[in-house]
Amino acid sequence: MKAIDTLYLVDDDDTYQFIVERTLASFDLVKSIKIFSNGKLAIDFLEAAIDNPDQVPDIILLDLTMPVMDGWQFLENYLLLKPRIGKKITIYVVSSSIDPTDMERAKAISEVTDYIVKPLSKEKLISLLGSLA
Amino acid sequence: MLDKEPDKGQLFKYLESVFTDLEQQKIALDKSAIVAFTDIKGNITYVNDKFCEISKFSHDELIGQNHRIINSGYHEPEFFRNLWRTIAKGMVWNGDIRNKAKDGSFYWVATTIVPYLDARGKPYQYVSIRFDITKQKKxxxxxxxxxxxxxxxxxxxxxxxxxxxxxxxxxxxxxxxxxxxxxxxxxxxxxxxxxxxxxxxxxxxxxxxxxxxxxxxxxxxxxxxxxxxxxxxxxxxxxxxxxxxxxxxxxxxxxxxxxxxxxxxxxxxxxxxxxxxxxxxxxxxxxxxxxxxxxxxxxxxxxxxxxxxxxxxxxxxxxxxxxxxxxxxxxxxxxxxxxxxxxxxxxxxxxxxxxxxxxxxxxxxxxxxxx
The missing domain is CATH 3.30.565.10 (Histidine kinase-like ATPase, C-terminal domain)
Structure with a gap:
């Protein structure tokens, strides 16, 4: 399996950040992982890195409930940036919410590839990345 | 029923018993239901005491008024269009309606409207029979x-x-x-x-x-x-x-x-x-x-x-x-x-x-x- 170049993890839960980071590291699945604790930090970074393909992610794991800028607002801002991005980005929403209104809302956004209810197990994470490579 | 040509006295007795029956039925209905009669335009021609009681209008305030006086504005226009289409065709309409009393409070009634038909089958008046279901609706x-x-x-x-x-x-x-x-x-x-x-x-x-x-x-x-x-x-x-x-x-x-x-x-x-x-x-x-x-x-x-x-x-x-x-x-x-x-x-x-x-x-x- 080919490794993925860049992954963004956008989630405010530091325990979860730690878990994903360690899992990815132990399998050598991703060359570079960038972690953001809210949507604003991620979107600002993406905008600044837009002309630098190494820093633009191949995949984004996006939480919904975050302070400052939540996952929905991130997606709105991402749509505005998208025309300027010269790379295909796959976005997975990874959330603790089982509210069907959240699920339907996420699935209605064409940029969102899938909605995953936590926990995102090691096996699921590997298969997500595998489908991308 | 009468099985042979009656004489006047028999006929009178028979009619009397029919009227008594009808009177008894009306009393029974008035005791239990909210009743109103309207003409074919929806103008009120008769209301019983229960109607006055729930709508908080007096008998005199209601007679001659259009039925819209108790419309609460809750239902879509299509709801009433459908009601009128049904009864104008001579058919019975059933449904739950939210009405507005004189003091502005709302009440719900399970309603049946029955057209009275003339010899040609055309409605010449409507009777509405309702039951208070406000509590159930709440x-x-x-x-x-x-x-x-x-x-x-x-x-x-x-x-x-x-x-x-x-x-x-x-x-x-x-x-x-x-x-x-x-x-x-x-x-x-x-x-x-x-x-x-x-x-x-x-x-x-x-x-x-x-x-x-x-x-x-x-x-x-x-x-x-x-x-x-x-x-x-x-x-x-x-x-x-x-x-x-x-x-x-x-x-x-x-x-x-x-x-x-x-x-x-x-x-x-x-x-x-x-x-x-x-x-x-x-x-x-x-x-x-x-x-x-x-x-x-x-x-x-x-x-x-x-x-x-x-x-x-x-x-x-x-x-x-x-x-x-x-x-x-x-x-x-x-x-x-x-x-x-x-x-x-x-x-x-x-x-x-x-x-x-x-x-x-x-x-x-x-x-x-x-x-």
Whole structure:
């Protein structure tokens, strides 16, 4: 399996950040992982890195409930940036919410590839990345 | 029925018995149902006492008026178009209608409208027979509301518990698959945080469910100032937030009849909220006071914190919320608990706020609460 170049993890839960980071590291699945604790930090970074393909992610794991800028607002801002991005980005929403209104809302956004209810197990994470490579 | 050509006396007797029967049926109907007759344009030609009673109009106010006089504006125009189409064709219409009484109050009636047909089969008047179902409709709406609340509660609880729980599941499986002792130690250290979070969320959940079971909780005579001082002490404000100024004035309404547990909890939640959402740009100032207004005792908690975007979050403020993981104090239940406690005791709570300036919470403890 080919490794993925860049992954963004956008989630405010530091325990979860730690878990994903360690899992990815132990399998050598991703060359570079960038972690953001809210949507604003991620979107600002993406905008600044837009002309630098190494820093633009191949995949984004996006939480919904975050302070400052939540996952929905991130997606709105991402749509505005998208025309300027010269790379295909796959976005997975990874959330603790089982509210069907959240699920339907996420699935209605064409940029969102899938909605995953936590926990995102090691096996699921590997298969997500595998489908991308 | 008469089986042979009757003489006058027999005919008279027969008609008399028919009229008596009809009269008895009318009495029975008037005793049980709300009855009105209208002409084919919907102008009222007859109403019974029950109609007057429920609509609060007098007999004279109704006769000659169009039936629209009791229209509540609740139903779509299509609803009444369909009704009229049905009865104009000579067919019976059934349905539930919300009407408006003279005093502006609403009532629901299960309605049957029957056209009276002439020799050519055309309606020449309509009779409507209704039954009051206001109570059932209210219960139905209340039930729908409660179901929605329960559903939301379930989703929020699931969300807030799922976050730390899934971290624990993942950490456990990592620990199991881990080979070095060093690595294991590192992972085990990470377990404490989600476990504590889970425990706190669970405790708050229990507390919020507890309120619903309290029902007939006892009121006692309490000094607001005493309770507040205890809360300030328990929050360790002077030590933890030495720069903050917390002022209280309960002289205008010093005592209250209230459950101690609730009063303490309300004060604690509002004060810790004010402290938690203090602005990093200025020293925290909290002013708490009680007063009497419109026969009720009120408490106001005013801060100069970061404020709340009332447009975006005002409606959700007292609801259950999905939590942010980074903020350990905000587990999403505290204002919900406060509101539930206040409302259980017959009071109300609301907030005013401006982003960047601060927030004020107003608790109306209970109506007509005397000192």
């Amino acid at each position: 219960q139905e709406l209340e039930l729908k509301h409660r179901t929605k609340q329960l559903e939301d509660f379930c989703f929020i609880v699931s969300h807030n518990l799922r976050a730390p729980l899934s971290n624990l599941l993942l950490l456990t499986s990592m620990i199991e698959g881990c080979e070095s002792f060093e690595e294991q130690k590192l992972l085990i250290d990470r377990v404490a945080k989600p476990v504590h979070l889970l425990n706190e969320i669970f405790n708050e959940l229990i507390a919020s469910l507890q309120i619903r079971q309290d029902g007939e909780i006892k009121r006692e005579s309490l000094f607001l100032q005493d309770c507040f001082d205890k809360i300030v002490e328990s929050l360790n404000v002077e030590v933890l937030y030495p720069d903050s100024s917390i002022r209280s004035n309960f002289t205008k309404a010093p005592t209250i009849q209230y459950p101690k547990k609730y009063l303490m909890s309300i004060m604690q939640n509002l004060l810790s909220n004010a402290i938690r959402y203090g602005s990093p740009d200025r020293k925290l100032k909290v002013e708490v006071k009680s007063y009497e207004k419109n026969g009720s005792i009120w408490m106001e908690v005013k801060d100069n914190g970061i404020g709340i975007d009332m447009k975006a979050n005002g409606k959700k403020l007292f609801g259950l919320r999905k939590t942010f993981h980074h903020n350990h104090d905000a587990k999403g239940f505290s204002l919900f608990i406060t509101k539930t406690q206040v409302e259980t005791m017959g009071g109300s709570i609301h907030a005013e706020s401006e982003l960047g300036k601060g927030s004020s919470f107003y608790v109306q403890f209970n109506k007509n609460d005397s000192i």
